[in-house]
Amino acid sequence: MLSASAAGLCTCPVGLGKFIERTNLYSLLDIADADQVLIGIALGYGAEKPKVPERKKENVFYVRHGVRGR
Numbered sequence: 001m002l003s004a005s006a007a008g009l010c011t012c013p014v015g016l017g018k019f020i021e022r023t024n025l026y027s028l029l030d031i032a033d034a035d036q037v038l039i040g041i042a043l044g045y046g047a048e049k050p051k052v053p054e055r056k057k058e059n060v061f062y063v064r065h066g067v068r069g070r
Helices: 002-006 015-022
Strands: 010-014 040-044
Touching: 002 010, 010 015, 015 040
Parallel strands: none
Antiparallel strands: 010 040
16 A cells, blocks of 8 residues: 555555355456455545644653663
């Protein structure tokens, strides 16, 4: 999914992708018996360009282990 995004494509995981094994379309996919469908991924060009949210910059703090005093 990250590689597709880097190539300008949009993806969406489809949790019911495994259901394809129970349909007539499964045989058209020519999937070897040793392989198994775990999830489906929709792939294409998105029509939306959502606004990128502003990043929070002051929400991380560090704890130094083993340092005494200040």
